[in-house]
Amino acid sequence: MERRKYAVRTYGCQMNEHDSERISGLLEADGLIPAASEEEADVIVLNTCCIRENADNRLYGALGNLKTLKTERPNVQIAVGGCLAQKDRELIQQRAKHVDVVFGTHNVQNAVKLLKKSQSQGPVIEILEELVEEDNQAFPSALPVRREVDHRAWITIQIGCDNTCTYCIVPSVRGPEISRPFGQLLDEARNFADQGVTEITLLGQNVNSYGRDLTKKLRSEDPSETDVFQVGDLWSEANKRKIKPLFADLLKSVGSIEGIERVRFISPHPKDLTLEIVAAMSETESVCEHLHLPLQSGSDSILSAMHRGYTNERFLKKVQQARSGIEDLSVTTDLIVGFPGESDKDFEDTLEVVAEAQFDAAYTYIFSPRPGTDAAGMDSKFVDHDVAVRRYETLREVVKRSSLLKHKERVGRVEEVLVEGKSKKGTGLIKARTRQNKILHLKSQESLRVGAYARVEVTEAPSHYLLGELVEIVAAPKHRKRIPVMAEQSA
Helix, strand or coil: CCCCEEEEEECCCHHHHHHHHHHHHHHHHCCCEECCCHHHCCEEEEEECCCCHHHHHHHHHHHHHHHHHHHHCCCCEEEEEEHHHHHHCHHHHHHCCCCCEEECCCCHHHHHHHHHHHHHHCCEEECCCCCCCCCHHHCHHHCCCCCCCCCEEEEECEECCCCCCCCCCHHHHHCCCEECCHHHHHHHHHHHHHCCCCEEEEECCCHHHCCHHHHHHHHHCCHHHCHHHCCCHHHHHHHHCCCCCCHHHHHHHHHCCCCCCEEEEECCCHHHCCHHHHHHHHHCCCECCEEECCCECCCHHHHHHHCCCCCHHHHHHHHHHHHHHCCCCEEEEEEEECCCCCCHHHHHHHHHHHHHHCCCEEEEEECCCCCCCHHHHCHHHCCCHHHHHHHHHHHHHHHHHHHHHHHHCCCCEEEEEEEEEECCCCCCEEEEEECCCCEEEEECCCCCCCCCEEEEEEEECCCCCEEEEEEEEECCCCCCCCCCEEHHHCC
16 A cells, blocks of 8 residues: 655744654654655645744745645645644634644644544644643654754754744744753753764754743752752752753753764844853854844834843843854844834934944844734834835845955855755755854765765855865864864965
């Protein structure tokens, strides 16, 4: 009997991509195999994001295209999961009656069960309002996984968010912050290392607040009697240090695991970036010299309206502290233009802060109101779309200037890169990534296999990527010098 096939399409951030790996793992554990295309699939899962408006448009456009496939092959099952499913719920099946299953962010682990249920009972909608904290199996990282590459893995260290950013719908669709036990995370990282993983990315909506909910329990409960706190001496140390959050400890502990060459994390919140975290990044060789620190706006009045919890001065101080404490640090950010009430002066403040911060790169967005957020109710203050577009283009040019400057500084240096695969820049090129999270393209060679480490001389530096030439393959880059060397010094 021919095995059923599946296809998973992902929209959104790394959290969604990580969830999709788990959905794929669950489907394969149930006997399905990957399909070469959606046209060949018996099960199609669309794992969604709802942070920006175009996510809605992309989903419903995709569902419209799949309607023809469903008409031609009625036995094909179509499921929609993720943040948009959590938000829209019944609306998805109202707009696309050919959808068989809708499940939310808190019940990824039930995807296969719901697909089977729909085969006998018809369309199924299951949206859990929140994750049951004690149910560790509900965490994406606790589920079977099908990774796209062998050398890289993600670890979800927390889900949800306790912040109240007025433009963000994440707290509504992913719930309050829940951190995974420290020891469980280290066990998972060690297991990945045993499987040959060399790069780990720690995921969370606000990673550097990791442990805040756990320490609240630690204050009120006896850790020796609570399973979630049986994580070793670090909790005793936390007690001695008046129970500070443990993200810095987590970075150091994951970074010390044998076989793990690179540790990354996304996304931290500026208000929670402490000197302890900066020190951990500096002192732990495996932690990469890259910090993604979302600014969102350079105007103090807009930052206040966004409920971001910092001023532009405090943000710039955090950036300065990070760059002073971490050698050769790359800093990237997120920026929103056209937030309700943003004046010409507010936008000028943003340009000034961005110019001073000298970001290596930035993800820049035009504000789009998301139903269910406070900002969506500020419609009387919405910025004219044409004005927002002009500001967007102006801001991109300012970011581009600093990106180009940062890249030009790297010409002539020898960078450690991790090979990721074929480049889209042209045949005969491969794509690699530096420790600073910069894409670098170089000529393909037999020895440059996916997952290999190499030292590459940077030869050219456009604003969005680097070009380079191979110096040597690196078998074990750990314990290398942290300070970049010039090409003429590398012989």
